[in-house]
Amino acid sequence: MTLAQTSDARAYAPPIAVFEQDYAALRRRARITWAVGSFIFLVLFALSSWLGDFFKITQVSLADGSREWRWIIPAGIPRLGEYVAKTVPDLNWATLGADLADWFWRWKIWLNLLVETVLIAFMATVFGVVGGFLLSFPAARNLAPNRWVLWLSRRVLEIARTVPDLVWALIFVFCFSVGPMAGVLAIGLHSAGSLGKLYSEVNENIDMRPLEGVKAAGGTWFDQIRYGAVPQVLPNIISYTLLRFEINVRSSSIIGYVGAGGLGQEFREAMSLQEYTDLSALFVIIFVTVIVIDYGSEKLRHRVIGLERTP
């Protein structure tokens, strides 16, 4: 742009020569942007690693009992293997049935808690959808009836999602005592915040003409939303909701750690009692559940999207 104004000579130069000049300038700018960007990135990376103790030198006990100063990363990584090795159960081919029964010795309790975990996730998703859906319309810039409503509903959603569900769970356990209700409320509130944000972004991308059509026929704000906006956003809302259910199953399997119901409380117990093989058994249970739910909801989501393509 600035080059174009510098000289009159350019006006008479052959267009290809002008292009070469502009192209060279463009490349130069791109290289400078890259260099500056990489430098800033490296500085931030180094700074955050330093703050995160990545460069720490620590004292380590060696096998012969002597102590020595070592960089923390190579000193710590072997301990990861040590921990994992402790959780691996003793399985022998000859006594496999008995060994497995021994590994999953609390399976009745765990199965009950697993059902509880999935139900917590389900209820929390229901609450999250209702809350997020209702607030997503006033929180969308193009739909909000006025600035104050927009501001207020956005802040409510922000608070709901910025506080992690574990922290909400601590608060609700304090209010409503230990149990799955605290978990439902905690995960529900957090997902209302997250879903409301996602839904409102979907709302901001809709075609406004149908809403104008409803308005011009004498419809209220609610009529415009119900008839003009909701049919447009529904497929996306279903898709995001299923995705959220997957996330909530993961959340609800750990939320019991603070006493809010589900499998998490078993984790806590196994850790404090140092029952390492219990940890791996719980991990297997949650891993399988999450895979099954992910797979199912992915299939369902694709069905929803597929239905859209063939009206």
Add this chain to the structure above:
Amino acid sequence: MTSVLTLRSVSRHFGDTRAVDDVNLSIEAGQFVGVIGRSGAGKSTMLRLINRLIDPTTGSISFEGVEVTALKGRALRDWRRSCAMIFQQFNLVDRLDVLTNVLIGRLAEHGFLSSMTMRFSDAERTMAIEALDRLDLVPQALQRAGTLSGGQQQRVAIAKALVQNPKIMLADEPIASLDPANATLVMDGLRAINKDHGITVLVNLHTLDTARAYCDRIIAMRQGRVFFDGTAAQLTDDVVRDIYGTEGLREFNAAVTSTQTITGQPTTSISA
């Protein structure tokens, strides 16, 4: 004839642009009025002002003695219902079926719950089907509106306007996105409504031939002002040349005035 719709020194500014600039008009009951002018002359803005989709900066609009610009809440929605609006891009809800789209014309008389649950009475459904029948669209009644052709969609929009029981119908470039055959169907539909029900029609057009063929009265706008107001016969070539401000156009062909391309958002077309 008595005038039903009166505009008194109505202006609407967008920043420094005077989209509508001191317009005075009186429209008589049962008239079929065409509004012509270049893109950005203020035609759309004027219709939107009448329907109160936007508010005038200054001036007064009254209908049958009622000051429209002062209406609020329930009364405003009732006014919008009685002055049905048809859009260039139809403004239907693509993902709802045709019948529901027509029933949207009844929403002004619904309460919150029946509206949110999409509950309409049998009488209303009968009304909607009758309106669709008038426009030969009954076979499509349960189809999604988005699957219809442009011409069909515009006729759905007219059916929706009809169930509003309007006193006046505003049409903003209703045929600008349609092929000639569909355009004729839509214009004939508007004329039939005008003749059979005596509903006043105010229609923005950009093809002079259409305006000449259908309208009792033609109003031309230029730079937000009313530039010409008369019958088709009074619209001579000299007047037309002035309306369209044919800078650089030596030969002016009245049949080729549809120079306007489709503009996405109607409000953004107000420039220049």
